[in-house]
Amino acid sequence: MDIEEFRKAGYQAIDRICDYYASLQNRPVVSQVQPGYLVDALPASPPEQAEDFDTIADDFQKLIIPACSLEGILGDLYSSSVSNPGFNWLSSPACTELEQVVMDWCAKLIGLGDHFLNRNGIGGGVIQEQTTASEACIVVCVAARARYVRENPDAKLEDLVIYTTTQTHSLGVKAGLVLGLEVRALPVKPEYEYGLRGDALRQALKEDHARGKRPFVFIGTVGTTSSGAVDNLEEIGQVLKEHPCIWLHVDSAWAGVAMACPEYREYGKLDAINKYAESYGTNFHKWGLVNFDASMLWVKSRRNLTDALDVTPEFLRTKQHDAGLVVDYRNWHLGLGRRFRSLKVWFVLRRYGVEGFRKHIREGVALNEHFASLVRASPDFELVTTPSLALSVFRLKLPSGVVLKEQETTLSALNDLNRAFHTRISAESDKIFLTQTMLNNTFCMRFAVGAQRTKREHVDQAWQLIQASARTAREDWLAKRTRA
Numbered sequence: 001m002d003i004e005e006f007r008k009a010g011y012q013a014i015d016r017i018c019d020y021y022a023s024l025q026n027r028p029v030v031s032q033v034q035p036g037y038l039v040d041a042l043p044a045s046p047p048e049q050a051e052d053f054d055t056i057a058d059d060f061q062k063l064i065i066p067a068c069s070l071e072g073i074l075g076d077l078y079s080s081s082v083s084n085p086g087f088n089w090l091s092s093p094a095c096t097e098l099e100q101v102v103m104d105w106c107a108k109l110i111g112l113g114d115h116f117l118n119r120n121g122i123g124g125g126v127i128q129e130q131t132t133a134s135e136a137c138i139v140v141c142v143a144a145r146a147r148y149v150r151e152n153p154d155a156k157l158e159d160l161v162i163y164t165t166t167q168t169h170s171l172g173v174k175a176g177l178v179l180g181l182e183v184r185a186l187p188v189k190p191e192y193e194y195g196l197r198g199d200a201l202r203q204a205l206k207e208d209h210a211r212g213k214r215p216f217v218f219i220g221t222v223g224t225t226s227s228g229a230v231d232n233l234e235e236i237g238q239v240l241k242e243h244p245c246i247w248l249h250v251d252s253a254w255a256g257v258a259m260a261c262p263e264y265r266e267y268g269k270l271d272a273i274n275k276y277a278e279s280y281g282t283n284f285h286k287w288g289l290v291n292f293d294a295s296m297l298w299v300k301s302r303r304n305l306t307d308a309l310d311v312t313p314e315f316l317r318t319k320q321h322d323a324g325l326v327v328d329y330r331n332w333h334l335g336l337g338r339r340f341r342s343l344k345v346w347f348v349l350r351r352y353g354v355e356g357f358r359k360h361i362r363e364g365v366a367l368n369e370h371f372a373s374l375v376r377a378s379p380d381f382e383l384v385t386t387p388s389l390a391l392s393v394f395r396l397k398l399p400s401g402v403v404l405k406e407q408e409t410t411l412s413a414l415n416d417l418n419r420a421f422h423t424r425i426s427a428e429s430d431k432i433f434l435t436q437t438m439l440n441n442t443f444c445m446r447f448a449v450g451a452q453r454t455k456r457e458h459v460d461q462a463w464q465l466i467q468a469s470a471r472t473a474r475e476d477w478l479a480k481r482t483r484a
């Protein structure tokens with residue numbers, strides 16, 4: 001492709017991206033394809049002859065169209081235009097230093113303490129190269145393990161335990177699988193809105209220490225995926241003060257960006273995070289206006305990462321690194337080479353400003369409050385937990401006069417009804433997609449707001465669809481019961 005062809009194809013790409021975004025409203029919310037659709041549509045081997053770019057772009061249009069903000073897309077576009085391996089400072093000074101700056105911007109935006117800033121030279125932030133909160137969690141567990149074993153040379157690896165709660169995202173179990181370590185999920189209670197309390201942690205520590213186990217990291221969550229639960233990090237921090245070898249990591253992959261607004265910082269336990277957490281992670285690609293991927297991790301002490309992960313063969317040595325003048329981010333994560341991800345974050349933060357970013361978050365929360373008020377006012381539905389920021393968890397109530405069958409409990413009947421409803425709304429409408437979850441054996445549905453273009457009318461439309469599906473689902477469910 002020569003430069004003029006690139007110019008033409010580039011304009012066309014932008015046109016198509018614009019058309020795509022303009023048409024989002026009318027597209028089905030979940031992909032309508034069947035498994036195997038693409039495998040069957042594509043040749044099994046690469047083409048022998050070069051293809052025309054138009055053909056390639058048309059195929060993208062036809063076969064791929066995936067599902068952020070437009071600023072972020074432009075950032076990625078520019079990022080692709082600089083060939084950039086990024087494996088040490090010298091190979092890409094701009095990639096390294098823009099990331100250092102932008103990570104400090106993001107830390108300040110969400111209120112993290114100065115000890116998490118790159119600028120202070122001790123702590124710092126990094127965009128994870130394998131790009132997800134799950135990788136960040138593995139990196140954290142590796143660093144926590146290395147620190148623990150350094151401080152407790154008698155500890156045997158098979159005795160180490162990763163602590164999570166039953167509400168922790170799959171990243172806790174995944175880290176255990178990858179590292180070959182035991183994971184213990186501490187139980188949480190509905191009366192504390194599914195957040196972990198200090199007592200439950202203290203109890204588990206007592207039990208595990210008695211059986212010779214060595215918990216070395218606790219993965220707390222602010223804003224769980226299931227219900228937006230928040231662990232009680234003040235209490236947890238207090239308990240962990242007596243166990244300074246145990247690393248506190250806080251996963252706030254979804255909710256962390258809400259801390260940009262001062263009014264949500266208390267809810268998000270920001271003070272406790274700044275006081276007690278060794279590390280903190282959030283994804284700007286979820287609710288933070290940046291297109292996938294931008295998973296960020298901050299640590300109080302970068303030494304803990306580099307002590308565990310620094311491998312510097314001769315061919316990667318540079319005089320700047322040897323002199324201690326630069327950050328080589330490759331020692332802060334698993335991958336070596338890295339993309340220029342900070343560009344898109346830089347674009348987004350500059351284009352929105354702190355004010356615009358906060359406005360986006362506040363709109364999400366307000367829209368969810370609107371949804372929650374519709375649920376509360378409805379005789380047919382109920383909220384299962386208190387709405388958390390931009391997430392509501394709800395379910396259908398049992399219709400009045402339902403007689404429980406033998407062996408049936410109110411909960412099992414409720415779960416049965418709600419499963420029937422969920423199956424129906426999933427099959428019936430290509431306009432709404434509700435993910436389900438289980439909260440301590442209670443089947444429920446999640447309603448989450450977060451996209452930049454979501455407006456009140458979309459929430460109202462969703463509520464109409466939910467009510468219509470519920471009506472028929474409930475009638476069918478009742479009819480089936482009387483037949484049986």
Ligand SMILES: *Cc1c(COP(=O)(O)O)cnc(C)c1O
Nearest residue numbers: 132133134169223224225253254
């Ligand atoms: C989405 C989410 C994750 C997983 O994020 P990845 O970056 O895809 O690994 C982890 N924890 C929470 C709370 C999440 O919401």
